[in-house]
Amino acid sequence: MSELLNTLMQDARVWQGHRHTQTTQPAEPTGYQVLDNQLGGLGWPRGALSECLLDAPGIGELHLLLPLIQRVGGEGKSVFWLNPPHTPYAPALAREGVNLDQVVLIHTEDEADFLWTLENCLRSPVTGLVMAWPGKLAAREVRRLQLAAEAGSNVCVLFRERHYAEQNSPAALRLELEPGDQQDLKVKVLKRRGSWPGQCCSLAMAQRADLAFRETTRVVRGPWSGSTG
């Protein structure tokens, strides 16, 4: 090592990454041990924004949050679904043991209402979890939401399109979600507060359609002739 670097190190003018102290922040376990390990044993940060970036629904993104939804509903706190792209299907939620009394669906007309609603939900003590599907959000608005999230101590998850991964975001946790080959969900940590990003893991999600117990050969063709399409 050069003389210059040695001097800098001895003066403690250079921060050395391997010696960083672990910051603690309030968080909710995700319910997936593998993912919790990647997130420093914590999980979804409370009082901060989390982002899930994905291309299309149907890859297990709701199952990623399902353990938290079940827990929050059981504690008597509300789960707000803000502008979901499709209808959350009540029989499926009931089957998973989600307390439907605590599930509130909100539809807003325009962006101003969306931000206002999200802020109000985040600040309320009755909220346990807010899941929001914003259309386009400017960085300034994400910052505003981050501040609102800090005012409360709730988990807030924004579902956004994957191309936003290249953009900066003040969210405390950013996860990129991709479907895997075995109907699993590949999670890549793009950013997390207080530590290094870049971890990857794969969560088994095949149980969401009972696929583990079924074989492809069990598929029976319909009674009608003709191919798909």
Next chain:
Amino acid sequence: MLWLYLHFPHLVLDHIRRSREDQGALVVVEGSGQKVIQACPDAREQGIHRGMRLKTAISLAPDLGMVRADETQEARILEDQARWLYRYAAHIVLVPPDGLLAEIGSLQKLYGGLPAVWQTVEQGLNERRLNAWIGIGYTPLAARLIARAGKGECTADKGHILRALSQMPLLAAEFNQKACTRLQRLGLNTLGEVFALPASELARRLSPELLAYIQKIQGARPDPRAPWQPPHSFRQQADFVQEIEHTQGLLFPLQRMLAELEEDLCWRQQDTDSLRLVLRHRHSEPTRLQIRTSGPEHRADNFLNLIRLRLEQHSLSAPVISMALVVKRFLSREAPSGQDLLGETRDLNEAWHTLVSRLQARLGDQALRQLSPQADHRPERAWSASEVLRKTGTPLVPATELPRRPLWLLNGPQPLTEAPVTWFSGPERISGGWWDGQRVHRDYYIAQLNSGQLAWVFRDAREGWFVHGWFG
């Protein structure tokens, strides 16, 4: 029986001034708009007095505020006063157009003496910034005459009251014009001199009606009065001298009205969950706003916040000349559930109602929905959305006997545009709806698409392949 009479010398003026921020000279003009019938102290200082022609008044004070008196309006304002007085006295009689009569003999013990009753009433008047002359008498008419002469004193001494009545000039005794002239021709000047005349002579020389009137004042003849019953609804109205063009201007009078509502609800020991606000315009149809809270509420601040949100969303279509607040729905107040010592659950309940009311006030009632499963085989009918209600029941046990379904249901089936990569399970035949015409005959499969999405696809008997849900 001891009666207390409240005479409001300019009730309409007081009413108008209460919902005005800027104070200026103000007069009430009669229906035809020719004559001043009430003038506020400011106006009187500028030389305007009762009976003056309006043109003269305007030339004296060019920026004079004018209100046209209206009989129904006056009656309504008087009833407003009866409503708050009813909190202190049970037996109240309305004496239109400007008087209220309350039986207070039975209240002395409750309040601890006549001075305490007097003070309570005066305090009530001050709080509402009302000008009133108070009189006490042993008959309704005696109390009225004393109050209207402005000679009211806080005493129940019979001799004292009688002396006050006796010294009253005939003009103040409210005889009709003809009787008054005849009595004066007889050389009588005060009421005391009339009292001294023998009754039979009075009836013979003047009229039996006059005798009856005098005996009613003295208490020698019964003068029954039917007590007023408070209505089962709350109604407050603010009338504006100048039209209000901005919602901001409505908030000041609203604050006072809501404070009265809160007081009224507290006094009734009740809550409400819907208010009606009617904004009247000069030329167009009134605007009616329904403000709903998600739970029982009585606090003025919370109502005001909701109304403010609502008014921010709906700008005024036309300037407002008057505003009425009506509450017809009352709910009994719930005792705080004493489940836990620190009352945490109650706070959460309240926070929940506050949040949901706020969201509904801005987004509309339809924007918030709650989901529940329904007993139907058809996927699009196996769920329903309903209005948000606070339920604190036990959470559902996982209904594992339900068939496997996707977490996302599309708002309507979408055509399947590509051949799936992998097929997993199926078919699950769902056929039904022959009973209500919404026939469904489908075979459902679980399949994975090229993009990696796990889809719930079906094949319809007639139309082909569709995606109906995503396994999110």
